[in-house]
Amino acid sequence: FLGAGGGNDIQWCFSQVKGAVDDDVAEADIISTVEFNHSGELLATGDKGGRVVIFQQEQENKTQSHSRGEYNVYSTFQSHEPEFDYLKSLEIEEKINKIRWLPQKNAAQFLLSTNDKTIKLWKISERDKRPEGYNLKEEDGRYRDPTTVTTLRVPVFRPMDLMVEASPRRIFANAHTYHINSISINSDYETYLSADDLRINLWHLEITDRSFNIVDIKPANMEELTEVITAAEFHPNSCSTFVYSSSKGTIRLCDMRASALCDRHSKLFEEPEDPSNRSFFSEIISSISDVKFSHSGRYMMTRDYLSVKIWDLNMENRPVETYQVHEYLRSKLCSLYENDCIFDKFECCWNGSDRQSRNSLLTSLFLPPVCSIVMTGSYNNFFRMFDRNTKRDITLEASRENNKPRTVLKPRKVCASGKRKKDEISVDSLDFNKKILHTAWHPKENIIAVATTNNLYIFQDKMN
Amino acid sequence: MLGKGGKRKFDEHEDGLEDKVVSPTDGPSKVSYTLQRQTIFNISLMKLYNHRPLTEPSLQKTVLINNMLRRIQEELKQEGSLRPMFVASSQPADPLSDNFREAQPAFSHLASPPLLPADLVSTMPLESCLTPASLLEDDTFCTSPAVQHDGPTKPPPPALQPVKDSFSSALDEIEELCPAPTSAEAVAAESAADDSKAQPSESNIHKPEGLPESRTAESKLVDPLPGNFEITASTGFLTDLTLDDILFADIDTSMYDFDPCTSATGAASKMAPVSADELLKTLAPYSSQPVTPNQPFKMDLTELDHIMEVLVGS
Numbered sequence: 030f031l032g033a034g035g036g037n038d039i040q041w042c043f044s045q046v047k048g049a050v051d052d053d054v055a056e057a058d059i060i061s062t063v064e065f066n067h068s069g070e071l072l073a074t075g076d077k078g079g080r081v082v083i084f085q086q087e088q089e090n091k092t093q094s095h096s097r098g099e100y101n102v103y104s105t106f107q108s109h110e111p112e113f114d115y116l117k118s119l120e121i122e123e124k125i126n127k128i129r130w131l132p133q134k135n136a137a138q139f140l141l142s143t144n145d146k147t148i149k150l151w152k153i154s155e156r157d158k159r160p161e162g163y164n165l166k167e168e169d170g171r172y173r174d175p176t177t178v179t180t181l182r183v184p185v186f187r188p189m190d191l192m193v194e195a196s197p198r199r200i201f202a203n204a205h206t207y208h209i210n211s212i213s214i215n216s217d218y219e220t221y222l223s224a225d226d227l228r229i230n231l232w233h234l235e236i237t238d239r240s241f242n243i244v245d246i247k248p249a250n251m252e253e254l255t256e257v258i259t260a261a262e263f264h265p266n267s268c269s270t271f272v273y274s275s276s277k278g279t280i281r282l283c284d285m286r287a288s289a290l291c292d293r294h295s296k297l298f299e300e301p302e303d304p305s306n307r308s309f310f311s312e313i314i315s316s317i318s319d320v321k322f323s324h325s326g327r328y329m330m331t332r333d334y335l336s337v338k339i340w341d342l343n344m345e346n347r348p349v350e351t352y353q354v355h356e357y358l359r360s361k362l363c364s365l366y367e368n369d370c371i372f373d374k375f376e377c378c379w380n381g382s383d384r385q386s387r388n389s390l391l392t393s394l395f396l397p398p399v400c401s402i403v404m405t406g407s408y409n410n411f412f413r414m415f416d417r418n419t420k421r422d423i424t425l426e427a428s429r430e431n432n433k434p435r436t437v438l439k440p441r442k443v444c445a446s447g448k449r450k451k452d453e454i455s456v457d458s459l460d461f462n463k464k465i466l467h468t469a470w471h472p473k474e475n476i477i478a479v480a481t482t483n484n485l486y487i488f489q490d491k492m493n
Numbered sequence: 494m495l496g497k498g499g500k501r502k503f504d505e506h507e508d509g510l511e512d513k514v515v516s517p518t519d520g521p522s523k524v525s526y527t528l529q530r531q532t533i534f535n536i537s538l539m540k541l542y543n544h545r546p547l548t549e550p551s552l553q554k555t556v557l558i559n560n561m562l563r564r565i566q567e568e569l570k571q572e573g574s575l576r577p578m579f580v581a582s583s584q585p586a587d588p589l590s591d592n593f594r595e596a597q598p599a600f601s602h603l604a605s606p607p608l609l610p611a612d613l614v615s616t617m618p619l620e621s622c623l624t625p626a627s628l629l630e631d632d633t634f635c636t637s638p639a640v641q642h643d644g645p646t647k648p649p650p651p652a653l654q655p656v657k658d659s660f661s662s663a664l665d666e667i668e669e670l671c672p673a674p675t676s677a678e679a680v681a682a683e684s685a686a687d688d689s690k691a692q693p694s695e696s697n698i699h700k701p702e703g704l705p706e707s708r709t710a711e712s713k714l715v716d717p718l719p720g721n722f723e724i725t726a727s728t729g730f731l732t733d734l735t736l737d738d739i740l741f742a743d744i745d746t747s748m749y750d751f752d753p754c755t756s757a758t759g760a761a762s763k764m765a766p767v768s769a770d771e772l773l774k775t776l777a778p779y780s781s782q783p784v785t786p787n788q789p790f791k792m793d794l795t796e797l798d799h800i801m802e803v804l805v806g807s
Contacts, residue, residue: 115797120548145549207552226552255560257553276553309533309564313557363529367536372554 038416039402039475040491041425043432045100047084048484050429060480062467066130066138069381069471072100072478073140074485075125079109081142081195083153084485100487104153106195109144121146127212129221131234139198141221145208148223150199150234158186204230204240211261217268224261224273227254231285243291244273244283259317259374265326270295272322274331278315280340298340300347310362310371318374323400324382330403332377335359337405337415352415352422355407357445357456370408370461377405381472406465409454410481411441427465427479427486437491530565537562 049058057078064073072084085103112121123144131139137154162184165173207225214221222243223230229244244261248254257276264270269285281294302311314334322329328349331338335356338348354375358365365371380402406412407424415422424441432438444453467480475490537558544550 116800117549119546122548208549254556257556259553276557309530309561312560312564316553316557363533366533369540369554372551372557 038419038421040437041477041488042435042437042491044434044476044487044489046427046429046432046484046486047082047100047102054483058483060467060483060485061124061126062128063469063478063480063485064128064130064140065381065469065471065478066140067132067472069473069476071103071130071138072469072487073128073130074478074480075108075128075142076483077122077124079107079111079123079125079144081106081108081125081128081140081151083193104193104195106151108142108149108151109147112146126209129212129214131214132218141212141214143209143212143223146202146205148201148209148212148232149197150201151195152198153193153195156192156194157188157190159189160184161187199234199237201232201237201240204232210259211273213262213271215263215268216266220268222261222263222271224258226257229258229261229271229273229291241289243285243289245290245292260320262320262322262329265322265324267326272320272329274317274320276316277312278317278333280317280320280329280331282342296342296345298345298348300338306359308362310366313366313371314362319376321377321379323379325400328400330377330379332375332405334371334373334375337377337403339403339417350417352403352413354405354413355443357443361456365461368461370464373464374466375406375464376467377403378468378470379403381470381474404468404470404477406468406479408461408464409443409459410463410465411443412465412468412479425488427481427484429484435491438488530568534562534565537565 048060049055057076057080059077060074061077062073062075065071066073070086070088072086074082074084076082081104082102083104084100087099087101108125109123111123113119114121121144125142125144127141127143129141131141133139137152140151140153142149142151161168162182164178164181164184165175167173201223205223205225205228207227209223209225211224212221213224219235220231220233223232223240224244227245227247228242230240231243232240244258246256246258255277259274259276261271261273264272270282271285272280272282274280278299280298282296282298283291284295285291287293287295302315317331317333319332320329327342329340329342331340331348332354335358336354337352339350339352341349362371379400382399401417402414403417404412404414410427411424412427413422413424424443425438426441442450442453443459444450444455446456449455463481465479465481469478471477477488479486479488540558541555541562
């Protein structure tokens with residue numbers, strides 16, 4: 030396991046947990062997305078109730094290793110409200126599907142948040158000063174009688190308690206007939222894409238009344254529909270390149286320079302089916318739930334129901350690496366189909382760069398982070414990490430029990446069959462209601478955020 | 494959670510398997526493959542038609558379930574046209590059943606019937622909906638004399654019988670449609686016992702018909718609901734409805750939006766056009782209806798007004 034010995038292995042420790050303690054989960058509190066900003070200082074979560082909660086890394090203790098992973102609430106706001114589609118007589122959920130941060134350009138922070146139908150650009154700004162000493166207004170805002178004014182003064186800014194305000198700056202609406210599953214900001218930082226089940230649209234961040242359709246897989250006859258778009262992302266460096274994944278386990282790479290409508294892909298990534306593993310559920314478990322480019326853009330990672338695959342963009346016919354997340358579920362697929370768990374959409378993420386690691390400080394400053402570890406969630410509040418270099422993997426658990434700060438997390442093991450060893454958990458005792466779908470890795474440090482149903486766990490690397 | 498349910502289920506119905514030589518310790522068998530396929534088919538149908546959300550169901554899920562149903566239907570169609578596969582006997586190496594052989598290794602672990610999470614029973618009485626092992630083993634699908642004579646009226650999937658019996662309660666919760674297994678079981682067991690040696694060729698022909706029958710009959714459940722008053726009036730189901738039921742039925746737009754659903758029934762109808770004639774006519778408006786506006790950007794207010802008028806019935 031990772032952490033079992035020396036070298037560059039990370040030893041993960043519990044840092045914090047956010048959210049309600051009681052087991053009764055309020056529907057609105059279910060976390061639906063987690064995302065660090067580009068510096069890692071801010072950590073945003075979206076929930077089913079349409080709220081965004083932003084946590085900020087504690088600055089003062091940043092240099093002290095044991096407090097590096099301390100995040101406190103910075104801002105909370107209601108991003109989306111439930112709506113009603115009168116034409117279809119159906120509710121539009123306010124659940125936040127994705128949050129993506131824009132790189133910081135000035136004092137304010139900007140993020141895009143989206144529900145099924147509408148994307149919003151939010152500005153989060155701090156206010157720590159306010160003007161005082163008006164001539165015509167009292168301090169409480171009441172207007173003074175001008176006749177009582179005998180002297181004039183110049184209002185000055187005085188410090189006040191920090192106030193963090195969130196305001197919607199752009200609302201990108203009415204462009205998606207189907208449910209939005211992804212948003213991705215282009216490397217030009219001016220445009221972004223939004224993808225729903227059948228279409229992908231390109232937006233300019235400044236323009237809300239117009240978007241361009243760049244992918245459309247809706248068949249002329251809906252009865253012929255057999256495949257939907259499940260995720261999409263822009264290439265981190267090439268502003269005309271993006272990929273989208275499908276429910277049939279394929280990834281298509283498209284170049285916007287080729288044509289206005291990118292219906293023809295430049296590359297098609299698909300692994301041929303393993304005949305020995307064929308079952309009724311082959312298609313469903315091949316459906317890709319998440320796709321993420323590596324920081325350099327040379328690789329991309331996809332998550333399907335049972336595995337994580339790393340693809341080299343130069344090789345379309347098969348992934349270069351495959352990691353089994355919970356292979357022991359393969360024999361339970363029928364039950365998982367019955368209880369809908371087979372449709373759970375697990376996300377995956379790459380490690381960030383780690384300036385504090387034993388790697389050369391110079392390389393970590395000047396080169397993009399080397400994506401050597403991938404992380405993804407599973408059931409029973411387990412999450413998994415795979416080290417691409419050592420080929421070792423580890424299973425950890427996000428739970429309030431047995432989690433003391435600065436104590437290294439104990440690796441978990443699931444017993445697939447046969448005799449269960451001590452400390453192992455049998456497949457049949459896994460709790461399938463406790464799923465970790467969303468995880469995020471700090472872009473610069475070994476700090477991770479792991480979302481259980483309604484709690485957010487923060488773990489950090491135990492520094493020697 | 495996953496393992497226990499399956500074991501219990503098998504033990505419960507062991508008595509029903511007296512006439513068969515199948516035991517839980519058998520290796521991959523034709524019967525268990527057919528069993529699982531039927532189970533998955535039923536589950537898929539339930540998923541498509543039971544969903545009564547306030548929000549739009551996930552298109553991805555619908556498409557995947559629909560693909561599953563199509564695949565199974567295709568397989569059954571192929572099997573039906575090649576050779577009978579359902580005569581109960583031990584013929585593990587059927588040279589014509591390529592499909593089956595390919596899939597066989599995948600089901601080597603399925604000596605016992607598919608597993609049911611225990612807590613599912615409370616939310617959805619699936620155990621009662623899923624064809625019990627004994628029923629499937631008897632293969633009422635093709636061996637029942639009822640199928641030969643009457644075709645659509647004695648459908649093998651037990652879910653259909655209670656539909657006709659309890660249509661009014663079906664409008665509120667389709668879960669309530671799930672039949673008590675006893676009645677269906679008894680009928681099927683009876684007919685199967687009589688016909689364990691039914692002629693393969695006849696069962697061939699009726700097998701695919703049985704399926705679309707179940708599909709179209711199942712869609713009878715749903716089709717009247719979106720407010721196609723034509724159907725409901727003609728079949729006399731309306732008598733049990735209150736005004737509230739009709740109004741609520743109006744709201745359900747699952748048939749409008751999810752053409753994959755209607756297409757599934759449409760495809761099924763193609764397989765047995767004669768018997769689903771009436772339903773086909775009524776299905777046509779649904780499948781040809783454009784699912785979504787081509788200009789999602791604008792909502793024509795006059796159009797909206799018109800629709801509201803129609804709904805309110807002024």
